[in-house]
Amino acid sequence: MNHTTHFAFFDEGSKREIRRAILKAVAIPGYQVPFASREMPIARGWGTGGLQLTLSLVGLNDTLKVIDQGADDSVNAVSIKALVGASTGIAMTDQTSQATLIQSRHRIPEVPLTENQILVLQVPMPEPLRPIEASEQVTKRLHAEKEYSGAYLSLFEDILRYGTMAAGADHPVMVEGRYVMAPSPIPRFDNPKLDKNPALILLGAGREKKIYAVPPYTQVKSLDFEDHPFRVEDFGGAHCSLCGTQGVFLDELYDPTTGRTWHQCNDTSFCGRNAP
Amino acid sequence: MIQQQAGALLKVRNLTKRFGDGCPQCLEGLGTGNDAEEGPLHHNYCPICGTVHALRDISLDLWPGEILGIVGESGSGKSTLMRCLYFDQEATEGEFFLDPFDGGKANVLKVSAQARRAIRHTLLGMVYQNPVMGLRMNYSAVANIAEKLIAAGSRNVGTMTARASELLDQVNIPLRRMGESPSRFSGGMQQRVQIAKALSNRPPLLLLDEITTGLDLSVQAKVLDLVRQLQADLGIGMLVVSHDLGVIRMLADRTLVMLNGRVVESGLTDQILEDPQDPYTQDLVHSLL
Numbered sequence: 001m002n003h004t005t006h007f008a009f010f011d012e013g014s015k016r017e018i019r020r021a022i023l024k025a026v027a028i029p030g031y032q033v034p035f036a037s038r039e040m041p042i043a044r045g046w047g048t049g050g051l052q053l054t055l056s057l058v059g060l061n062d063t064l065k066v067i068d069q070g071a072d073d074s075v076n077a078v079s080i081k082a083l084v085g086a087s088t089g090i091a092m093t094d095q096t097s098q099a100t101l102i103q104s105r106h107r108i109p110e111v112p113l114t115e116n117q118i119l120v121l122q123v124p125m126p127e128p129l130r131p132i133e134a135s136e137q138v139t140k141r142l143h144a145e146k147e148y149s150g151a152y153l154s155l156f157e158d159i160l161r162y163g164t165m166a167a168g169a170d171h172p173v174m175v176e177g178r179y180v181m182a183p184s185p186i187p188r189f190d191n192p193k194l195d196k197n198p199a200l201i202l203l204g205a206g207r208e209k210k211i212y213a214v215p216p217y218t219q220v221k222s223l224d225f226e227d228h229p230f231r232v233e234d235f236g237g238a239h240c241s242l243c244g245t246q247g248v249f250l251d252e253l254y255d256p257t258t259g260r261t262w263h264q265c266n267d268t269s270f271c272g273r274n275a276p
Numbered sequence: 277m278i279q280q281q282a283g284a285l286l287k288v289r290n291l292t293k294r295f296g297d298g299c300p301q302c303l304e305g306l307g308t309g310n311d312a313e314e315g316p317l318h319h320n321y322c323p324i325c326g327t328v329h330a331l332r333d334i335s336l337d338l339w340p341g342e343i344l345g346i347v348g349e350s351g352s353g354k355s356t357l358m359r360c361l362y363f364d365q366e367a368t369e370g371e372f373f374l375d376p377f378d379g380g381k382a383n384v385l386k387v388s389a390q391a392r393r394a395i396r397h398t399l400l401g402m403v404y405q406n407p408v409m410g411l412r413m414n415y416s417a418v419a420n421i422a423e424k425l426i427a428a429g430s431r432n433v434g435t436m437t438a439r440a441s442e443l444l445d446q447v448n449i450p451l452r453r454m455g456e457s458p459s460r461f462s463g464g465m466q467q468r469v470q471i472a473k474a475l476s477n478r479p480p481l482l483l484l485d486e487i488t489t490g491l492d493l494s495v496q497a498k499v500l501d502l503v504r505q506l507q508a509d510l511g512i513g514m515l516v517v518s519h520d521l522g523v524i525r526m527l528a529d530r531t532l533v534m535l536n537g538r539v540v541e542s543g544l545t546d547q548i549l550e551d552p553q554d555p556y557t558q559d560l561v562h563s564l565l
Contacts, residue, residue, distance in 0.1 A: 132412070145389050149427035153412075156426065157419045159433050160455060226432045 008055045009087040014038055018056035018211070022202060025213035030175030031143070032126050037209040041083065047105055048206025050122035051080055054103045057118060057202075058084060063091045065099035070107045070249070070266035077105075094269040106169065108190040110248050110270040113199035115216060121184040123205040126212065128172040128182040148180045151223055159228055171230070174221045175214060183220075189232045189249045194220040238263045243271050284375065285513045286338040286361075286481055291370035293356055293537075296327030320353070320536040330356040332537040334370070340480065341511040345528025345545060347518060347560065353537040354517040355405070358485045361515070362402045363392050374399055376480055397427040401474025405486035407466035410473065413459040417444060417469050420458065424476045443472040447502055464495035471502065475510075482506075482514045488523055500526055521564050525549060533557045 008015070014036075021035035040048040058064065064084055068077040072094040080103060081092050093099050096111035103120040113119060129139045132150035142150065151172045158166040165171065169185035173194060183194055184203055194201065194214055201214040214220060224230035239246045241262040248270065250263040265271030302322035316322060320329045331353045338344050346354050359365040361372065371383040376399050384395055404410040411420050421440035422430075430436050444454050447468040458466045467487055474482055484503065488496040500523065506512060516527050524531055524545060531548050533541040533556065541554040552558045 141389075145393055147393055147427070149423055152426045152431070153415065153419060153423050156422050156433060156436070157415050160416055160418060160437070227434045 005087050007088060008058050009041075009083065010038070010052075010055050015056040018052055021211045022053065022056070022213065025202070025211050026200070026215050028179075029215055029218050030173075030179030030181040030212060032181075032210040032212045034209055035211050037206045040206065042079065044207040045124060047076060047080060047103070047122040049204030049208075049211070050103045050105070050120045050206075051083070051204075052206060053120045053202050053204040053211065054080075054084060054101060055087075057120075058088055058090060058101060060088070060090060062100045063093050063098055065093050065096060065102045065109075065269075067102065067104040067107055067109065067267075067269075069105055070251075071268045073268070094272075096269060106185045106187075107249070107267060108186055108193045110265070110267045113197055115198045117199040119197075119199050119201045121186070121201065121203045123182065123184040123203045123210070124207070125170070126182055126203070126205040126208050126210040128180050143179060146178065148174075148223075151180050152225075155223060155225070159225070165224065165228060165230070172223050174223060176219050177221075180223065181212060181214075181220075187233060187249055188222070188230070191220075191222045191230070192232065196220075235263065240265045240271060245271070283339070284337040284373075284380070285340045285342075286336075286375070286515070287371075287373040287380065288334060288336045288361070289371040289373075291331055291334040291357070291360060291372065292329075292368050293331040293353075293360055293365065294327055294329055294368045296322070296325060298322070298327045298329075299325035301325075302327055302329065317536070320351070329537050331360065331367070334539055336532060336539070336542075338481070338513050338515060340375075340513050341507065342530070343507060343514045343516055343528050345516050345518065345524035345531040346534060347521060347524050347531060348534035349519060349560075352534040354519075354534055355485055356537075357534075358402070358483050358515070358517055362400055362483055363396050374481070393427075397424060398477050399479050400481055400483060401477070401479040402483045403467070403470045403474050403485065403487050405489055407458060407463070407470055410470045411458045411466065414457050416455050416457055417449060417461075417472075418454050420469060421473045421476050424473055428477045439476065440472075443475055444469070446475075447472045448498075462495075464491050464499060467491065467499055468502065471499075471506075475506070475512075478510070480513060482512050484514055484516045486518055487516075488518070488520065496523075503527060521549065521561065533560070 017036055021033045025033045038052060040051060042048060066077040066080045068074040085092060096109040100116060101118050105122045127139055129142055129150050131154055133139050155165050169187050170182055171188045171191055172180050173183050173191060175181045183191060196217050198216050200216055203212050222230040235250050238250055240250060241264055245265060249266045251266045252261055252263055254261050301316045301324050316324055334357060348354050360367040367385055372385045373380045374384055377384055377395055418437060418440040421443055422436045425436045441454060449465060449468060458469050488499055518524055528545045531545040532539050535556045541548060541557045548557060549561055552561045
């Protein structure tokens with residue numbers, strides 16, 4: 001196949017630099033490795049970190065799946081697939097189990113991942129301590145000294161105000177007992193999937209120029225308090241109105257004319273699989 | 277001047293803080309006498325190399341439950357001393373011993389960053405002149421206190437909230453305002469929240485840096501009453517920095533007078549105020565309104 005661009009868009013030097021950052025990230029689980037984030041044909045904040053990871057990892061034998069908030073066919077997912085497809089010619093899939101490489105915005109698929117898969121998560125805000133400390137110099141020092149009271153403080157304030165840890169997404173996690181990490185804005189529902197996951201999980205923040213990783217079978221624990229243990233979202237026994245599944249992450253839909261609400265699987269490819 | 281004695285809560289020896297590398301002229305001209313005109317320095321500034329000698333050879337002892345006052349004009353190094361002792365700034369040279377840490381044998385300026393942080397969170401409490409330095413203005417008063425408890429290892433919301441409420445009650449912050457952020461408090465209330473935060477882990481040593489500056493007289497009196505009451509009830513050792521001799525007279529048993537980064541006089545507070553020996557202290561006492 002003739003390409004009008006380099007294979008996987010990047011020159012080899014760029015790929016090598018990003019892979020080197022990935023290796024370091026895998027060697028220090030949860031640690032944010034700085035890297036030279038490239039200019040991309042999509043705007044920063046639209047998944048450039050994830051895209052750079054994907055492009056530096058993809059090979060001719062890979063099968064790629066791209067998810068945007070659980071959907072395989074939303075604009076962002078389609079555009080990213082079009083770019084990777086045009087510059088590599090590799091196969092695309094919607095099925096989680098068939099993919100070797102999965103780039104995702106803000107969800108971990110419902111189908112369990114395997115050792116043969118890599119999950120790439122797009123990250124807008126890699127620094128879990130940023131809300132309480134503006135200076136990068138200071139947050140680097142706090143990580144070095146394992147001083148994470150600031151991360152707990154935000155959760156404490158939530159409990160005071162709302163009676164519960166209210167973060168709807170991006171609930172901070174402790175990786176292998178050492179680094180506190182922002183898991184990217186995945187719902188709390190997906191946090192437990194990070195723990196001891198057989199797949200390699202890579203997180204890329206293009207705008208903030210950071211790469212970090214959760215290697216396979218790494219212990220990942222969501223931060224919580226003794227008397228306020230971490231809990232995932234509760235859907236109160238609701239099920240998907242299309243496929244009837246319970247116990248997955250559901251979107252609530254609302255009809256303003258009738259006032260009726262119903263639920264649907266957020267992971268669209270999973271939902272389709274179970275359709276009657 | 278000060279003897280090395282066992283049992284002191286806090287011992288500081290030859291603490292020095294320089295901003296700049298220093299040059300042979302200013303480094304050798306130091307510490308040779310009590311004359312402010314000594315060496316090439318202009319006050320604490322070396323005109324040859326541009327180095328600021330913020331603290332020069334400070335030594336002091338503080339006994340358990342004692343209040344030691346530190347007076348001196350603006351720029352004399354009082355706040356720098358407090359920041360070095362609270363590890364906000366790194367001292368250039370010197371030794372600093374705390375009796376509850378390793379029996380006072382280890383120089384805590386030389387221990388690991390983690391150990392210093394643990395000391396800061398469990399053995400020390402700091403009240404800054406400016407509450408913005410010591411508080412998170414957009415977090416609730418309770419959360420501000422909880423921060424120090426979390427840092428010391430607590431992970432229980434119930435016990436932390438109870439402890440914070442108890443402390444805020446102790447410093448007379450009304451119960452109904454505990455969930456509000458300090459940004460909505462008056463200056464005096466902010467200062468009292470800082471004191472409550474500093475007390476949260478029952479530290480044996482409190483560092484109070486100009487805590488009444490900028491407060492009106494009646495509020496000043498309330499804060500000072502609180503400090504005295506805490507000392508009487510809890511027996512906490514305190515280092516009190518102020519440029520206000522009235523505050524020092526009311527609180528401190530012993531006092532150090534600082535000028536241009538050095539201690540120029542030390543002794544019992546009454547003695548210093550009634551019979552100052554150093555020319556600068558004489559000036560200071562005579563300018564008292």
